[in-house]
Amino acid sequence: MKLKFRLNGKDTTVDVAGTERLIDLLRERLYLVGTKEGCGKGECGACTVLLDGSPVCSCLMFSSQVAGKEVTTIEGLSEGDVLHPVQEAFTETGAVQCGFCTPGLVLSSVALLKENPGPSRDEIRRALSGNLCRCTGYEKVFEAVELAAKRMKRRRGRRR
Amino acid sequence: MPEHDKEKRPFEVVGASVPNVDAIDKVTGRAKYGADHDRKGQLYGCVKYSEHPHARILSIDTAQAEALSGVRAVLTHKDIPGEKSFGTVVPHQMVLCADKVLYFGDAVAVVAADTEEIASRAVELIAVKYEPLPVVTDPVEALHQDSPLIHPGGNLCIHHKIRKGDIESGFSRSSIILEREYTTQRVEHAYLEPEAVLVEPGENGGVTVTGSVQNLYSIRRALARVLHLPLSRVRIRQATLGGSFGGKDEVMSALCCRAALLSLASGRPVKMVNTRENSMRESYKRHPYRMRYKVGAGSDGLLKAMEITIHADAGAYAAMSPFVTWRSTVQATGPYVVPHVKTDVYAVYTNNCYASAMRGFGSPQVCFASESLMDELAEKLGMDPLEIRLKNALRDGSETATGQKLEHKVSVEEALLNVTQKADFKEKRAVNRKHNEDSLIKRGIGISCSYRGISLGAEGADAAGVVVSLQTDGSMIVSSGLVDMGQGAATTISMVVAEELGVTIDRIRFLNADTSRLPDSGPTVASRTSFMAGNAARRGCQEILERIRPVAAEVLDCPESLLVFTDNSVSCSSQGKTLHFHELASLCFERGVSLYAHGWYKAPDTSWDEATGQGDAFFTFVYGANLAEVEVDTLTGKVRVVGFVSSHDVGRVLNLNGARGQVFGGVAMGLGYALFEEYSEQNGRPSLKNFDEYLLPTVFDVPKTDIIFIENPDRLGPYGAKSLGEPACEIAAPAIVNATCAALGERIRNLPLTLERVRLGRTLSRTEKRGSEKAQT
């Protein structure tokens, strides 16, 4: 079947069986290897992508389930060399160690800040509840999200 | 410039908080991990695993697999050109089993096919006939006369001992003697990135390996041995590593050997990426320990004697067990002065999953035991946990359990005081006691401390190198055989180079390790990288400075001693003239001056007498203390860690972001060890397979953590730096357990502290699913 969806801001059409996993479509067919497979069962969140802006585990989705929808992977976040404020904050606070969980964490954080621009620590935890990290102990990830929130608020203020 | 001058100046880069040099690649998804590499024409490899934890292999029938369309190679041990086994200490770990399978994750055959799916189907078509053998699961029983043998030489892998003083005399002089047994569980590294490798045939008859490798040179040695190739024709390239924690060593040797065999047999590149299930099934774990401690002390709390007997479950293969248990031997007493010590540590083979290096390397287990024991002793004597530790702590000039005199600043006391003062330890204990009298949610506060020898100690040769290569445009390429696995080595080493040469970090590119370009710097283990690579990097930089200074002096018409290298330029401090670093580099190149240096650093020798367990085991030590505050729901058994303080003497903080990250991450790992994690096996078969059942700490579980670094610069370390990665992890669990036991008013001596264990006093008696497959799940 012809799968039509929006991928990282571009209208995309791919010939698919419809029942391959979304993560395989992204990594093997479309060569977007930024999305990682950590467990294959939706337990670690390394495969997180945004579906119509909401975080989902791409290892638990079939390709045909994204028909007509918008998918954002980590590759779609920065504009050329310009990093998204969340990406910037992650690099500055030391929230990136081995980096394998990072694309998933960044996308979950981006989705959170879109919906809730000034989250409390508890709200951040809830939003990131599906992303496991074995390296950082999460503390610097929280700092990164808070830093990004602060900066994004300031930029919005300036734009007015 | 003489080395010691650097020590007096404040640092420009070292000690600062900088973004990791590879952070942008990782945060944009640009960084390529093992599974992200592909080659045209690649095949996919799949492993036929053993169906038994212990069995004789009667026959392996690959005919049907070979006949499947799309299958390009099916191999068994018969197809191995060189040795069938590898192993750094005991080379008996089988790449593909021949006569017997020794654990459930052993491999019997491998397949390479056009797609992963075909490879999996082919594996299912391989028919293996087994004669099951009795399964050995208990290390103590495995040492009995009549136990089934796993390896022909007997089930004892190694025995380390300490005989210091006169143990009986020590006990006879003790007014109190306690005997306790503590056990720890098998745990899994659980790096987020499963093992992945891509092997391709080299143009010159060898192989090139790209993958998730931690210890490139051990893997290269294994490959050379198994493939019957010279080391020079085996090239290992490190892909960006998605975590390791000691875990991507022997398991990667096995994986690389299998992929390489398939690659050479088929003439094609072969990619093998483990599913999480295969990773958990096959990869080695942390040793479960059974520890019996007998301690004798005076009524004033002064330790007189410790008798320690430890059985470590090494599983099917030796791997690093001899070294892991050696470190346990050195650290088992805890950071205390004990005049009479009798220690026996046995690593024993069983048919369980084999155990090898995991962050801490034999220390988390003994820290749990010694720190629990000290609390128990304190309670019996009516002392508080801080008091008894301060009474016995090692100090400057103290002698360790191995008879080594500590001739540097020993900061056990400083670390303990830091954490207890920060958290108001004494006051909290009193407040908690009152609160707990009539509350179902009880509160507890607990402490732990340790000493740890840095780098390899008596394990073997300890030397490392860093290449510093200055380019004519002023940019720099830096690389080492030591690896960044996420701990920040690339950044730390880059910071050292930036500090030494006065360049900004953005000018430095740190390369992933590659055996074809760099000499063997030993494994990236033992938290040795900052120290070893830091020193090596400084030497490399100094070599370069020696060559470029004369050129700068001439061009700037300035005496060498007045040259200042800073901010990507060199200037003369007596007059205003400045030369951009890239200009200097070009000039040097034009004059035929070498801009490449290989800094090499060899650590001081250590000593060890096997008969007595006495010697200077490590050339220097680090010290640390942790404090945990918990709330325990006594009705459900749920333990919540609500506060944590960590204080470590690191000599000197090099990479502040990285150092803090190591502590936060180490505490989380220790928390998992204390409360959640267990890789349980029933009769040699694992009871769980993936992260749905092996539970790691999530964002909800980590406490607010205060960090207090102590800097007592080491005279040998780069800028005085020592070590942090493993110390940050080894005493987190004991602090949490001590806090929980304080809250409950009773002692728990087995990890992990699951809800059931805290509430009922025991853990799952049966871990098999009863009834149908889906029974109540």
Add this chain to the structure above:
Amino acid sequence: MTARPAIVPTTLKEALGAIARRNVVAVAGGTDLMVRLHDTSESKRSSLLILEGVKPLRKIVLKGAGIDLGPLVTFSEIETSSILTRFAPQLVEAASVAGSTQIRNRATVGGNIANGSPAGDLIPPLYVLSAKLELSSSRGKRRVSIEDFFTGPGETVLKGNELITSVVLERSAGEGFFLRLAARKALAISKVSVAANVSLRKRRVRSIKIALGAVAPTVLRALRTEEYLLDKQLDEDCIRSACDIAKGEARPIDDIRSEADYRREMVGVLLRRGLSRIALSRKHA
């Protein structure tokens, strides 16, 4: 790579026609199914019926005195629904603690029901809210009460040619709760769960439904406990006795997640916490 065939209908009629065929497996959110496919080597010959595009299956509407949920309503949608927050808070509580953010964005109420696990978090609330399921096939529809839907762990009365097309709940009686216990706060299957739907008149129990999860082959109604509590005042003694009865009604087993003894104890702990909370809120009301 050979993948199974996908059937992607856009109308309910198409979907019912497809499920009537042989070897067709329906996919709602896919979170449970994908895990099952991952864990077992289910026949690759069965086709997957992707229900994603069948819009009528995703709705939350007030229907008479009840609420009509489409089977494709996700946990996240339940969590943020103002109708459900007001009229089915037990269901909202369960949806908000299950899994993780990513799982909640995809897991559906229909999938949770069809999967039939006694540890499925939405099921105890559905029990106490007297849910009735509409099961449709190309030949017609039938209504089944949620309590008659499960026959064993992972086993339901759903026929191979049927889809769940509607879940109709009663509104909450006034008070209630959903509590669960798991090894971790996120991404952990419940060891025990308890849901209750209570109406009080002058602090006496006028009506009550209690359902226990993960302590029997299916979710079970604690009928003897309910009987005991009827007409009683929710004071400490009464609650304690009720918990003892509930512990007796549970039939837990040992498995990878927990032990029978522990689960039985926790039924009492959770029920007590829930009922005490209700009693306390009424005291101050």
